[in-house]
Amino acid sequence: MPELPEVETIARKLRRAISGKTVAAVYLSGLPLRRPVAASFAEILRNRRVARIHRRGKYLVFELQPPAFWLIHLGMSGRVFFWPRATAGVTRHTHAIITFSDGSALEYRDPRRFGLLAVRQVQHTRGVPELSSLGKDPLSRGFNSDWLQGVLRSTRRDVKSLLLDQTKIAGLGNIYVCEALFHARIHPARRCDRLSRQEIESLVRAIGRVLRRAIRSHGTTFSDFTASDGEPGGNQRHLRVFLREGLRCRRCPGVISRLRQGNRSSYYCPGCQH
DNA sequence: GCATTACCCTGAAAGC
């Protein structure tokens, strides 16, 4: 499941691979993803140049010229592949192939079809509803203890559910929230408004550390994730709680537990997270 | 505003 570090890894590789290229042709499978791909998608992309590529939350954002924003969200099982010489064939789960004028191509595959492909003809990301509703990026300068304290103090929700709320903090998913709470020694079911200043500071540090390390490792791969060049990530060796139910904690004599919050699993150590 | 539930979808794992 691609979260911020996986999407950042892909964005960095695509920046080298397709910046400056012009879209020549667009193939679409016609199957709906999270939402149906708009009928105008191919037409808007064609003949536009990829001016910049960046990441916002879990979105890949392609800034086009003439102005338009092309978005890819990978959902649960979305993957992108860069093919230097249009050898991309349509597989069972290929939903789009964007071919560039130099013959290279970008393929989007997504077995579960929870992802998103969209394009918006606007001048600024403010006009892109998928992006303007996103909260603060946890790697941005403004993500600090003062800001997070303001957010946490105003709600009685579980800290786990708040950290997953993309309208508050954009980019965290289940893996890195579980890991960050472990490093900050905070139980996932703790109420936001009852966290101490010290715990909030610890949480901010933990989120930054966990994300930066995962980016250095090129993301976490269980089965699905590879970057656009097919390389898997290496961050799984750094995981302390995620998917480790029943195994020994690496920090105390306890055993990792799992708890269900909403419809998501939270992994934590009852011995060192309170 | 927030919690809960359901839904979208497929592949993997578990159960029979």
Add this chain to the structure above:
DNA sequence: TGCTTTCAGGGTAATG
């Protein structure tokens, strides 16, 4: 072995 059932999860929408 082979079939059926269950589960996983990000985002969104409906409901309470």
